[in-house]
Amino acid sequence: MKKSLFFVIAAMSAALFAVSCKDDVTENLPGGNAVGEGQISFTAYIADEGTRSSMDGRSVVWNTGDEIRVFTANHTEGLVYTLASGAGTASGTFTGPTIGSGPFYAVYPADAASSMSGSSIAVSLPTTQAWAAGSFGPGANVSCGYATEIDGIKFRNVLGALALTISGTGKVGSVTVYTEGDELLAGTGTLSGLDGTPALQMVGTRSGVNCKAVKLDCGTSGADLTAAGTTFYVMLPAGTLASGYNVVVADTEGNAMLKRSASGHTPAIERNVIRPMPALSYTAAYKAAFLNHEGAGAFSGAGASSSTFTECCVYTEGESQYSWADVTSGKVTSHKVRLQDMEDGFALTITTPKTLTVGGNASTKIEVMGNTGAVVAGTSSMKVVRKFDGRVWLYDTNSDFGYITFEEE
Numbered sequence: 001m002k003k004s005l006f007f008v009i010a011a012m013s014a015a016l017f018a019v020s021c022k023d024d025v026t027e028n029l030p031g032g033n034a035v036g037e038g039q040i041s042f043t044a045y046i047a048d049e050g051t052r053s054s055m056d057g058r059s060v061v062w063n064t065g066d067e068i069r070v071f072t073a074n075h076t077e078g079l080v081y082t083l084a085s086g087a088g089t090a091s092g093t094f095t096g097p098t099i100g101s102g103p104f105y106a107v108y109p110a111d112a113a114s115s116m117s118g119s120s121i122a123v124s125l126p127t128t129q130a131w132a133a134g135s136f137g138p139g140a141n142v143s144c145g146y147a148t149e150i151d152g153i154k155f156r157n158v159l160g161a162l163a164l165t166i167s168g169t170g171k172v173g174s175v176t177v178y179t180e181g182d183e184l185l186a187g188t189g190t191l192s193g194l195d196g197t198p199a200l201q202m203v204g205t206r207s208g209v210n211c212k213a214v215k216l217d218c219g220t221s222g223a224d225l226t227a228a229g230t231t232f233y234v235m236l237p238a239g240t241l242a243s244g245y246n247v248v249v250a251d252t253e254g255n256a257m258l259k260r261s262a263s264g265h266t267p268a269i270e271r272n273v274i275r276p277m278p279a280l281s282y283t284a285a286y287k288a289a290f291l292n293h294e295g296a297g298a299f300s301g302a303g304a305s306s307s308t309f310t311e312c313c314v315y316t317e318g319e320s321q322y323s324w325a326d327v328t329s330g331k332v333t334s335h336k337v338r339l340q341d342m343e344d345g346f347a348l349t350i351t352t353p354k355t356l357t358v359g360g361n362a363s364t365k366i367e368v369m370g371n372t373g374a375v376v377a378g379t380s381s382m383k384v385v386r387k388f389d390g391r392v393w394l395y396d397t398n399s400d401f402g403y404i405t406f407e408e409e
């Protein structure tokens with residue numbers, strides 16, 4: 001079901017989001033009323049304080065199909081209410097089952113919230129957001145509300161936005177932001193302060209999901225790049241990316257580039273704030289399947305200029321095995337990782353220096369056994385493409401092979 005409270009942005013800055021497209025949305029709001037047996041209506045509007053002049057041309061509206069989840073002390077799992085009127089405006093009427101007396105706590109979109117304890121609500125942020133031209137994607141801008149009566153739930157924004165402007169030609173299929181620290185960009189959290197200034201505390205991950213990254217999915221048709229630049233908005237929890245971040249931009253042709261934040265650049269994501277990042281120019285460098293691979297292994301044709309991409313021998317968590325060891329010989333210290341899978345019949349050993357610097361080169365030794373595809377044993381200098389979440393991406397420009405190995409534990 002479409003959930004699309006979104007912002008159309010004509011001018012971008014790092015200032016606060018505006019209150020709404022009206023100054024007097026709190027005046028003459030329609031009262032709550034029963035619309036059928038066992039049914040009731042809430043009115044809801046955007047009530048964030050902010051500096052309108054910094055965001056001229058932006059409108060905040062409810063759209064057909066939008067849903068909110070409303071909680072009370074007697075309904076801690078919440079009940080869902082669907083927009084009945086007010087589509088295209090900042091003030092909407094939502095209809096759903098009778099819930100009793102307030103105070104009322106609410107979250108948009110409805111599927112972002114799950115349960116209430118005291119006056120705090122458990123929420124879940126997805127690892128994938130949908131792209132929208134010049135705006136935030138449907139349902140990405142999580143907001144919350146509070147009211148003592150049913151005739152006016154004031155909604156405030158929960159997240160902040162990282163704004164990435166990318167220039168070039170072609171179409172972007174996805175933009176993925178990875179923190180290089182331990183911050184959680186998605187997963188489960190606790191939302192408090194719904195009756196004032198909301199605060200979100202991220203508390204955990206979802207099983208099998210990498211919550212240190214958020215992907216902006218531009219769909220099968222992609223997003224057009226221009227010489228002037230196209231801006232992509234990624235909604236993130238408030239907090240400082242203390243170790244920086246990196247971005248993988250993938251095009252619709254299966255290629256991608258990787259950009260890391262400058263050394264010492266640790267942007268603070270603030271609730272209700274758009275944080276513009278330095279502009280990027282898109283140049284395909286690697287296969288997107290290589291840069292975005294979640295496991296480890298060896299990959300043929302990892303460069304963007306390759307016509308084919310082949311997973312030669314890949315470590316699969318829960319099915320394959322890996323071991324690691326630090327090896328010291330005289331003054332030379334190295335790190336050795338062995339990947340193996342008895343079912344697929346391969347063993348691959350990747351030996352690198354213990355210290356690996358992104359952007360630098362590393363003398364890497366490859367040893368193979370069994371069904372490793374086109375992987376050839378030997379030692380060569382490989383570029384350290386990226387490091388993330390305990391893994392390292394290496395690229396051999398001579399053989400056009402990419403390797404993903406595990407860092408020292």
